[in-house]
Amino acid sequence: MPADAPNWPAPTASKAVDATVELPGSKSMTNRALVLAALSETPTAVRRPLRSRDTDLMAAALRSLGARITEDGADWAVSPAPLRGPARLDVGNAGTVMRFVPPLAALADGEVHFDGDPRARERPVGPLLEALRALGAGIDDGGRGALPLTVRGTGALRGGRVVLDASGSSQFVSALLLAGARFTEGVEVRHEGPPVPSQPHLDMTVQMLREAGVAVDDSEQDVWRVAPGPVKTSEIAVEPDLSNAAPFLAAALIAGGRVTVADWPRRTTQPGDALRGLFARMGGEVSFGDAGLTLRGTGAVHGITADLREVGELTPTIAAVAALADSPSRLTGIAHLRRHETDRIAALAREINRLGGDAEELPDGLVIRPRPLHGGVFRSYEDHRMATSGAVIGLAVPGVEVEDIATTGKTLPDFPALWSGVVA
Numbered sequence: 001m002p003a004d005a006p007n008w009p010a011p012t013a014s015k016a017v018d019a020t021v022e023l024p025g026s027k028s029m030t031n032r033a034l035v036l037a038a039l040s041e042t043p044t045a046v047r048r049p050l051r052s053r054d055t056d057l058m059a060a061a062l063r064s065l066g067a068r069i070t071e072d073g074a075d076w077a078v079s080p081a082p083l084r085g086p087a088r089l090d091v092g093n094a095g096t097v098m099r100f101v102p103p104l105a106a107l108a109d110g111e112v113h114f115d116g117d118p119r120a121r122e123r124p125v126g127p128l129l130e131a132l133r134a135l136g137a138g139i140d141d142g143g144r145g146a147l148p149l150t151v152r153g154t155g156a157l158r159g160g161r162v163v164l165d166a167s168g169s170s171q172f173v174s175a176l177l178l179a180g181a182r183f184t185e186g187v188e189v190r191h192e193g194p195p196v197p198s199q200p201h202l203d204m205t206v207q208m209l210r211e212a213g214v215a216v217d218d219s220e221q222d223v224w225r226v227a228p229g230p231v232k233t234s235e236i237a238v239e240p241d242l243s244n245a246a247p248f249l250a251a252a253l254i255a256g257g258r259v260t261v262a263d264w265p266r267r268t269t270q271p272g273d274a275l276r277g278l279f280a281r282m283g284g285e286v287s288f289g290d291a292g293l294t295l296r297g298t299g300a301v302h303g304i305t306a307d308l309r310e311v312g313e314l315t316p317t318i319a320a321v322a323a324l325a326d327s328p329s330r331l332t333g334i335a336h337l338r339r340h341e342t343d344r345i346a347a348l349a350r351e352i353n354r355l356g357g358d359a360e361e362l363p364d365g366l367v368i369r370p371r372p373l374h375g376g377v378f379r380s381y382e383d384h385r386m387a388t389s390g391a392v393i394g395l396a397v398p399g400v401e402v403e404d405i406a407t408t409g410k411t412l413p414d415f416p417a418l419w420s421g422v423v424a
């Protein structure tokens with residue numbers, strides 16, 4: 001962010017909202033689609049991908065490894081090519097790039113160097129690197145277990161069985177599975193440790209692999225087996241990003257009225273689908289219709305006690321709503337959020353409290369006791385979901401200014417315009 005970028009005055013809702021919003025594609029599906037397309041034996045059309053910092057970084061990384069990725073209207077056309085180095089890749093602060101691409105680099109011929117934003121160097125990749133080494137990869141990370149690092153690809157990876165602790169991020173497992181069919185022996189990943197977060201994202205990985213013709217066995221708890229074989233995709237349609245639906249649905253909860261998110265899939269592996277249940281418990285009326293999924297505010301906004309381990313990505317928005325509710329909330333199971341774009345537990349508590357709230361950190365979550373809030377600057381810590389949480393609080397609290405709203409470009413570059421379209 002330019003040091004002098006002005007804060008963004010969050011619009012206050014002066015009346016009930018009444019809007020339909022068309023959201024861009026899912027970050028998680030887009031970046032899986034790009035990886036699978038780059039590994040595929042056949043060219044792939046990725047339909048309605050998200051265009052944002054994280055997905056542009058993924059496309060750039062795969063291009064550097066040899067894939068041809070071109071724009072075709074709103075789609076991306078991906079032509080695979082043998083993976084090769086040398087390459088220097090920028091992961092930005094994208095967990096999906098820093099975790100999903102090193103296994104591809106291990107399959108490439110040549111050295112591939114990875115680095116990213118200062119925060120990316122603090123995010124965990126160690127268990128993934130250890131697993132890749134155990135599967136035959138040569139990696140130089142200076143013993144840090146973190147970026148920057150170099151993968152010394154030889155054009156093939158043996159693969160086989162590996163045990164790792166994926167309690168820090170489900171992306172360690174997804175990374176090994178996405179590339180696993182191309183390892184000579186396939187891969188068997190066994191998790192040992194505290195629970196793996198983000199189960200829907202693991203389901204997304206497994207489902208998208210199966211749709212690409214890859215045999216995956218996930219019948220045993222905490223064990224995933226990917227058979228060696230070709231990846232074959234020709235077309236992957238990306239669903240709207242349901243995690244980015246969170247602030248928009250929250251707007252109807254807070255301001256009253258209704259917000260419809262267009263093209264909400266009836267069946268999906270996206271964690272954002274859990275918003276239907278979570279926001280219903282917090283006071284919304286949720287219904288499917290021809291136009292999409294609609295949330296109607298009832299005037300009531302309730303606190304919630306919820307274990308968010310599986311849907312940690314939704315925490316910042318839920319916490320913002322919780323700060324405006326009529327009863328306390330207790331959000332748990334999310335210790336791993338301390339290693340997300342920022343320490344989200346600490347950042348949410350700090351920013352809610354700066355506006356006069358009462359949020360208390362737990363080792364693995366937050367307790368939020370609603371209190372009248374006042375205006376002020378809501379800092380975003382270069383975290384897209386912190387920025388949108390500030391916008392949600394601003395709906396009900398005059399004088400909230402969100403620092404660095406442009407950071408929403410990580411997954412939703414159009415946020416300010418989409419938000420004005422809903423709340424103006």
Ligand SMILES: O=C(O)C1=C[C@@H](OP(=O)(O)O)[C@@H](O)[C@H](O)C1
Pocket residue numbers: 027028029095096168169170171174197198201312313336
């Ligand atoms: O695989 C994915 O696309 C993601 C998995 C989750 O990561 P963690 O399991 O590290 O929380 C999620 O928070 C992230 O935004 C996207």
Ligand SMILES: C=C(OP(=O)(O)O)C(=O)O
Pocket residue numbers: 093094095096313340341385411
């Ligand atoms: C944790 C997130 O992103 P990343 O893919 O960088 O892990 C997120 O989008 O909430």
